[in-house]
Amino acid sequence: MRVRGAAPRSPPSFQAFDLLSVLVAVLHADGSVWYVNAALEQALGASRRSLVGGDFSQFFTEPALIQTALAGAHSNDFAALRFEALLRRPHQDSVPVHMNLATGELRGHIVVELWPLEQQVRQDREERLLEQAQGHKELIRNLAHEIKNPLGGIRGAAQLLALELQSPELSEYTEVIVHEADRLQSLVDRLLAPHRHPHQVGDVNIHEVCERVRSLILVEYPQGLHIQRDYDTSIPEFRGDRAQLIQAVLNIVQNAAQALLPAMAQGNACITLRTRVARQVTFGRQRYRLALELHVIDNGPGVPDAIRERIFYPLVSGREGGSGLGLTLAQTFVQQHHGLIECESVPGCTDFRMLIPLP
Structure with missing residues (x-):
């Protein structure tokens, strides 16, 4: 007999769901949670043990809508149902999701898949x-x-x-x-x-890469530029091509420094090198348990709107006389490490975010 609120051990057959980026829950017939995967744990900001046994409908802003859908699934009114809902997150904004309910092969149980719309985009x-x-x-x-x-x-x-x-x-x-x-x-x-040149793989310490880039940039721009370090020193070494990564980070930081030339003249130009470990992240449609997250942030004027969506294209430059190859090569080098570079930019804050999987 199952006791509501208890946290039974997840069936071994469900463990594969932890490898998926999609949010997955398996429910009992009464709508209580039997299993949630790691992606749903992260989205809700709660542990699996605390979620199992709870009322699944309470995770949403409109519980009645979810309860009606679950009742229809339980009574076999449909084999699968897809609709949109708002997923609640403690102390954060609700997330719009695509929800798919299916009765599956588990008698008396319902499999729920959730795709956050922002994640899909x-x-x-x-x-x-x-x-x-x-x-x-x-x-x-x-x-x-x-x-x-x-x-x-x-x-x-x-x-x-x-x-x-x-x-x-x-x-x-x-x-x-x-x-x-x-x-x-x-x-x-x-x-x-x-x-x-062939990929020269060895052990890479990302902070040695950052320090090398920092020293090169400060030699080139000795006046009016401050490069701030914000490192997570617990980040482990990983296998990669050190020279390629130095070049990739150098290209990004050089772009930032060139955009900051007017601010350097006033003495208030700042570039921040920030490293973090990202957990359970998805990029390139693949999920990684751990990834290096390196941010290069500057307080310059921002990327011009006209080229914002094309900055990684070859020969596209926002600077007169620029070759338009620096960011293209940086993206190529990072992609050779199965990673990705993204950019978010507004006037006063441009953030290039480099993601590389960690072992």
Whole structure:
């Protein structure tokens, strides 16, 4: 006999639900909770033991709606029902969710799946970013190879032509050709950089990476810039390419520093390097138990609205004279670590958030 409010041990067959990013609950016929997965625990901010045995309808802002749906499921009025509801969270705003009720194969029990709408939007955006990055990577690689071959011929022909010219005035034109060919060659080399060198995997301490970047930036911008550290020193080392991660973080911090040049002149420019451990996070439509969360936050003017959705695209820059490759390469390097870079920006606070799975 089951006692309402007790916390029976979850059946082993339910343990796989903990690997899912979707919120899952299994209910008894009376609407009380038999099992919740880790994602639902996190969303509700409560332990599984405290949730099991409770009235599932009380987790929502309209309990009567949930009770009616559960009664219909129990009486076999439908095999599955999908609708929207508001999930309550203690001391936080309620979350709109898609709810799916199904009687499943468990006699007398109901399986409930919940998809937070904000999470669904975010996952769709992340998936779109990953697909776009993959497409851009292939385009860049092919385009760079197509440019590189004739570029060498143009440069060589200009040098040979310069040897035949007698007039110094005409030689200036060949010098322009050689100079511009060298500039394009440098651009092509940067485009191909992520694909030329093999992934050099070793143990990485993210704070050593941050300190290296911090020292490089302060040498370049010695006046008017403060770089604040906010580190979680408990973050473990992980396997990765240290050089690539230094370059990725450096590109982001350099962008921030360049945006802060007016503030540096006034002496109030600030960049914050913040590290945290994120738990039970989902990105790239995959759930991770632990992930490194590195924030690069600056108090600059923010990313212009016109390019905010395209800042990781190649050759898109909000700065005159910028190559538009820094963030593209940073995203590529982080994606090679199965991670992702996101950006939130308003005037006075731009936050680049780097996520990398931890073992």
